[in-house]
Amino acid sequence: MFKPVRSRNPLLRLNPPQVLAFGFLIMILTGSGLLSLPAASTSGQSMPYLDALFTAASATCVTGLSVLNPGVDLTKFGQLVVIGLVQIGGLGFMTVATLIALVFRRRITFRERLILQETMSQSSTEGIIRLIRKVLLYALVIESIGAILLSIRFAFEMPLGQAAYFGAFHSISIFNNAGFDLFGAIEGRAGSLIHYVDDPFVNLIAMPMIMLGGIGFIVIADLLDYRRKRKLSLHSKVVLWMSSILVVIGAIVIFIFEFTNPATLQPLDFSGKTFASVFQSISARSAGLVTIEVTDLRQATQFFIVILMFIGAAPGSAGGGIKVTTFAILIGAVLAMIRGKQDIVFFHYRIAQDRVYKAITFSLLSFLLILVAAMVLSATEDYSFLGILFETTSAYATAGASMGLTSQLTPFGQVVITALMFIGRLGPVTLAFTLTPRMDKEPFRYPEGKITIG
Amino acid sequence: MFKPVRSRNPLLRLNPPQVLAFGFLIMILTGSGLLSLPAASTSGQSMPYLDALFTAASATCVTGLSVLNPGVDLTKFGQLVVIGLVQIGGLGFMTVATLIALVFRRRITFRERLILQETMSQSSTEGIIRLIRKVLLYALVIESIGAILLSIRFAFEMPLGQAAYFGAFHSISIFNNAGFDLFGAIEGRAGSLIHYVDDPFVNLIAMPMIMLGGIGFIVIADLLDYRRKRKLSLHSKVVLWMSSILVVIGAIVIFIFEFTNPATLQPLDFSGKTFASVFQSISARSAGLVTIEVTDLRQATQFFIVILMFIGAAPGSAGGGIKVTTFAILIGAVLAMIRGKQDIVFFHYRIAQDRVYKAITFSLLSFLLILVAAMVLSATEDYSFLGILFETTSAYATAGASMGLTSQLTPFGQVVITALMFIGRLGPVTLAFTLTPRMDKEPFRYPEGKITIG
Numbered sequence: 001m002f003k004p005v006r007s008r009n010p011l012l013r014l015n016p017p018q019v020l021a022f023g024f025l026i027m028i029l030t031g032s033g034l035l036s037l038p039a040a041s042t043s044g045q046s047m048p049y050l051d052a053l054f055t056a057a058s059a060t061c062v063t064g065l066s067v068l069n070p071g072v073d074l075t076k077f078g079q080l081v082v083i084g085l086v087q088i089g090g091l092g093f094m095t096v097a098t099l100i101a102l103v104f105r106r107r108i109t110f111r112e113r114l115i116l117q118e119t120m121s122q123s124s125t126e127g128i129i130r131l132i133r134k135v136l137l138y139a140l141v142i143e144s145i146g147a148i149l150l151s152i153r154f155a156f157e158m159p160l161g162q163a164a165y166f167g168a169f170h171s172i173s174i175f176n177n178a179g180f181d182l183f184g185a186i187e188g189r190a191g192s193l194i195h196y197v198d199d200p201f202v203n204l205i206a207m208p209m210i211m212l213g214g215i216g217f218i219v220i221a222d223l224l225d226y227r228r229k230r231k232l233s234l235h236s237k238v239v240l241w242m243s244s245i246l247v248v249i250g251a252i253v254i255f256i257f258e259f260t261n262p263a264t265l266q267p268l269d270f271s272g273k274t275f276a277s278v279f280q281s282i283s284a285r286s287a288g289l290v291t292i293e294v295t296d297l298r299q300a301t302q303f304f305i306v307i308l309m310f311i312g313a314a315p316g317s318a319g320g321g322i323k324v325t326t327f328a329i330l331i332g333a334v335l336a337m338i339r340g341k342q343d344i345v346f347f348h349y350r351i352a353q354d355r356v357y358k359a360i361t362f363s364l365l366s367f368l369l370i371l372v373a374a375m376v377l378s379a380t381e382d383y384s385f386l387g388i389l390f391e392t393t394s395a396y397a398t399a400g401a402s403m404g405l406t407s408q409l410t411p412f413g414q415v416v417i418t419a420l421m422f423i424g425r426l427g428p429v430t431l432a433f434t435l436t437p438r439m440d441k442e443p444f445r446y447p448e449g450k451i452t453i454g
Numbered sequence: 455m456f457k458p459v460r461s462r463n464p465l466l467r468l469n470p471p472q473v474l475a476f477g478f479l480i481m482i483l484t485g486s487g488l489l490s491l492p493a494a495s496t497s498g499q500s501m502p503y504l505d506a507l508f509t510a511a512s513a514t515c516v517t518g519l520s521v522l523n524p525g526v527d528l529t530k531f532g533q534l535v536v537i538g539l540v541q542i543g544g545l546g547f548m549t550v551a552t553l554i555a556l557v558f559r560r561r562i563t564f565r566e567r568l569i570l571q572e573t574m575s576q577s578s579t580e581g582i583i584r585l586i587r588k589v590l591l592y593a594l595v596i597e598s599i600g601a602i603l604l605s606i607r608f609a610f611e612m613p614l615g616q617a618a619y620f621g622a623f624h625s626i627s628i629f630n631n632a633g634f635d636l637f638g639a640i641e642g643r644a645g646s647l648i649h650y651v652d653d654p655f656v657n658l659i660a661m662p663m664i665m666l667g668g669i670g671f672i673v674i675a676d677l678l679d680y681r682r683k684r685k686l687s688l689h690s691k692v693v694l695w696m697s698s699i700l701v702v703i704g705a706i707v708i709f710i711f712e713f714t715n716p717a718t719l720q721p722l723d724f725s726g727k728t729f730a731s732v733f734q735s736i737s738a739r740s741a742g743l744v745t746i747e748v749t750d751l752r753q754a755t756q757f758f759i760v761i762l763m764f765i766g767a768a769p770g771s772a773g774g775g776i777k778v779t780t781f782a783i784l785i786g787a788v789l790a791m792i793r794g795k796q797d798i799v800f801f802h803y804r805i806a807q808d809r810v811y812k813a814i815t816f817s818l819l820s821f822l823l824i825l826v827a828a829m830v831l832s833a834t835e836d837y838s839f840l841g842i843l844f845e846t847t848s849a850y851a852t853a854g855a856s857m858g859l860t861s862q863l864t865p866f867g868q869v870v871i872t873a874l875m876f877i878g879r880l881g882p883v884t885l886a887f888t889l890t891p892r893m894d895k896e897p898f899r900y901p902e903g904k905i906t907i908g
């Protein structure tokens with residue numbers, strides 16, 4: 001199905017992750033060109049190209065980190081470019097990542113793949129088209145409902161036209177976990193969703209939309225089929241179970257850490273405290289929207305959010321990070337080792353050894369990359385270390401929350417963060433596709449040697 | 455050999471790591487009792503018990519973090535208690551850890567163990583005694599040479615009696631990578647070895663002694679046998695190779711990061727800069743001694759040292775951390791995965807799968823523990839996050855360098871750091887002994903399930 005077909009045209013020789021990377025690169029470059037037009041800036045002057053590049057990359061990778069304030073610095077044209085990149089980048093990624101994941105789950109052998117290609121090439125193309133249509137349909141339905149509900153809420157505080165525009169923009173931004181907002185346009189309004197910290201209506205629309213965007217299309221499809229099939233796949237069970245645990249634990253930790261903080265939870269009543277804790281917990285892992293200013297949080301909470309961002313959302317979703325499934329495997333590996341078990345078992349299935357190995361390697365690589373980036377930025381940027389770690393993790397995990405470093409990055413730092421967003425968005429799915437150990441026995445293996453580790 | 459013999463006396467039923475933990479606990483409690491005597495403090499008054507407990511734990515676990523200044527606050531009696539705990543804790547640990555490692559390398563089966571016990575119990579006891587004698591002999595020879603050389607150097611700047619005492623104290627502290635120093639006793643003298651930052655004599659004595667204390671007894675014995683055997687074990691090769699790489703890379707990174715820092719390298723000439731970079735690189739991973747004030751380092755360098763401390767020294771040595779061999783396996787796993795190889799191969803030997811698994815799990819556990827501790831201390835201590843991360847890593851890795859938090863810990867923080875030192879010193883060898891997955895096939899295995907990770 002995905003076997004690279006030898007073609008004279010080098011573009012046709014690319015595998016799916018390469019196509020995705022190439023497409024993202026074109027989108028980012030096109031977007032940066034459009035954003036650097038004078039028509040995109042309210043100042044009427046071209047913004048610096050590096051800022052346009054950063055914004056286009058952040059939008060395409062649905063990160064949400066921003067060197068400018070979209071509601072203030074961008075014209076409606078500029079804002080449409082940003083939300084357009086979010087929509088295409090977000091849905092495009094979800095579609096391709098879902099395709100890759102489904103192919104991997106089927107685990108077709110090379111021989112089967114050859115046969116498939118000869119006999120079923122047409123029906124497989126049909127399958128792909130049907131899948132894409134399904135993803136787009138689900139996404140558009142969710143986004144439309146969100147847009148209508150948000151527009152109704154916003155109509156209470158702004159003219160109807162603006163409310164509809166704000167409803168649509170933020171619905172797309174929220175579902176794609178993109179983190180961009182326009183509230184800077186309203187005089188005296190705090191950024192992101194801070195104004196709505198204890199507004200039940202906005203909270204109850206935004207939270208499920210963030211979650212739907214973050215659990216991935218495979219799980220959504222599985223949930224929709226549940227009434228008919230009466231069972232969920234192992235993948236869906238792990239995603240739903242791990243996501244729920246993380247949301248609950250996250251909310252409890254934030255609630256406890258911030259309970260007495262006069263800058264965050266302390267002034268709110270109990271329901272406000274609960275909404276704020278749960279929203280931050282849900283949003284932190286990938287959405288990038290906040291109802292509490294990150295810089296006001298206690299240091300312990302900020303670091304906790306770094307960990308949540310690193311874990312991220314589900315594979316094939318709008319979210320990033322190492323993914324909840326990878327995290328589940330890591331936890332499973334530690335528990336299995338402590339209990340002296342050979343296998344990691346989830347819901348009566350053991351996890352394949354190569355998958356465990358891949359999860360661990362991928363986490364290590366992600367961790368190393370963030371460490372190196374944080375160390376380099378510690379040398380070039382004049383900022384607290386936690387702030388730097390927060391921003392690099394947010395970029396790599398395409399989470400989008402910020403402790404403020406992004407707005408005062410050096411040009412070098414801006415390039416590093418831009419690169420991290422791109423790598424963070426495309427690296428994982430590329431690795432999942434390419435990093436498959438040749439599990440057929442190698443012709444020669446070295447003898448086993450022992451070294452001491454403890 | 456180490457099979458727990460069923461005995462009526464519960465103490466005799468302990469396995470070696472349990473004996474070690476029990477012994478350390480007794481040492482720490484006894485030491486804390488002695489240190490809280492009025493005779494131990496120059497003030498003539500008992501120090502707070504928590505301070506005595508912290509100091510005794512830090513000495514026994516050869517960490518070197520200190521809530522007091524041994525050269526100023528402790529009487530000669532107090533200082534002798536500290537260096538006595540260092541000597542017994544350091545050598546005791548090295549001996550037992552070496553025994554455990556050697557048994558593991560032999561990989562005797564349960565049946566063989568039973569036979570061994572029946573027929574060779576006497577000769578195995580002899581073997582143990584011979585090994586202990588060897589470890590003590592090597593350690594005492596190295597410490598004696600160090601003491602003599604350091605005494606000669608110190609005689610140039612203090613009375614002969616004091617020079618001999620300082621030589622012996624610091625030789626023990628340096629070889630056991632303990633990090634304690636008495637230089638506070640000298641009026642106007644900076645702490646640790648900062649006075650000797652570009653002194654070739656002290657540098658050239660301390661650096662090899664730290665390295666000998668950090669590579670572990672197995673490697674030292676292997677090196678001494680090299681002339682006869684003409685070959686090194688795989689374990690020794692990996693330790694020596696990885697340690698060398700880390701020392702060189704560490705020195706280069708520190709040299710580059712600090713080159714223009716007026717508080718550290720900038721005022722020194724080229725040889726001084728080199729000495730300072732190499733010393734910090736060698737010492738950071740476990741010794742806890744510094745010739746540059748840690749708080750003067752750039753943020754990037756401080757974070758780099760956190761990573762070096764986490765990696766640590768060799769198994770069965772005076773140093774801590776996850777160990778260079780564990781780190782080598784992590785790097786090997788990432789490289790093997792990237793290159794699509796099934797095996798991690800070092801020097802033409804592949805690393806056993808269970809060892810790889812153990813290395814990864816152990817690193818993850820260590821990492822999680824440090825993260826949780828850092829997060830908790832972020833909530834209770836009023837200090838920069840990097841400072842907190844530095845101190846928790848230093849404690850868990852029994853490294854001993856400090857960014858200053860230790861001297862102003864809350865009582866709760868003091869208890870957390872004390873616990874981290876104890877767990878960090880004994881956890882790894884306990885895990886290495888106990889965390890052995892039952893590699894014999896389990897009677898029932900769950901079917902394999904697939905989840906997506908990327």
Ligand SMILES: [K+]
Pocket residue numbers: 062063064177178179286287288398399400
């Ligand atoms: K995001």
Ligand SMILES: [K+]
Pocket residue numbers: 516517518631632633740741742852853854
């Ligand atoms: K130490």
